[in-house]
Amino acid sequence: MLRGCCERSRFLFWNGGASAISKVVHQLNEEIRDKEIRLISDSGEQLGIVSSEEALRIAEERGLDLVKISPQAVPPVCKLMNYGKFRFEQSKREKEARKNQHVVEIKEIRMSPGIDVGDFNTKLKNAQKFLADGNRVKVSVRFRGREMAHTEIGRDLLVKFAESCTEVAAMDKSPKLEGRNMSMFLSPKTGK
Numbered sequence: 001m002l003r004g005c006c007e008r009s010r011f012l013f014w015n016g017g018a019s020a021i022s023k024v025v026h027q028l029n030e031e032i033r034d035k036e037i038r039l040i041s042d043s044g045e046q047l048g049i050v051s052s053e054e055a056l057r058i059a060e061e062r063g064l065d066l067v068k069i070s071p072q073a074v075p076p077v078c079k080l081m082n083y084g085k086f087r088f089e090q091s092k093r094e095k096e097a098r099k100n101q102h103v104v105e106i107k108e109i110r111m112s113p114g115i116d117v118g119d120f121n122t123k124l125k126n127a128q129k130f131l132a133d134g135n136r137v138k139v140s141v142r143f144r145g146r147e148m149a150h151t152e153i154g155r156d157l158l159v160k161f162a163e164s165c166t167e168v169a170a171m172d173k174s175p176k177l178e179g180r181n182m183s184m185f186l187s188p189k190t191g192k
Contacts, residue, residue: 111139111157128165
């Protein structure tokens with residue numbers, strides 16, 4: 001039962017409740033049509049409950065915008081602020097947060113049961129570098145043909161690989177056979 005849809009705030013109303021469809025967009029100045037609102041000044045001081053016309057007049061006198069910050073409250077809460085500056089600072093904070101976050105990737109190292117010592121050491125060195133960078137590592141052994149009869153060789157190889165990485169990594173998942181591949185996961189140790 002759709003009662004009404006307000007385009008600017010992007011909300012749908014069902015049986016008196018509201019459901020957000022997209023990011024919350026604040027109502028500004030003339031868009032606020034409530035009879036009474038609780039007004040907060042730009043310094044955070046409460047100015048009391050006033051009519052929306054009175055609040056809009058105060059905002060125009062001070063050269064600020066009237067922004068509805070809590071539409072669910074009774075009466076709704078509005079604040080006097082420079083909305084352009086507020087949006088700019090908000091986007092700057094979001095950009096800074098995205099810049100500082102580190103996405104953990106899963107790097108994969110593939111080996112065969114008959115790997116030689118030199119190749120094993122090269123793969124071990126690469127895995128330790130990935131772990132030092134803070135990424136998880138999936139180490140897998142691929143069995144071909146008659147190698148499937150001796151999966152214990154692959155398991156021993158993976159255990160040896162994990163033991164060689166104990167200084168920088170902890171084993172998340174122990175070696176497990178899935179089809180023709182046996183794999184395990186290593187994650188970097190956090191306490192440094």
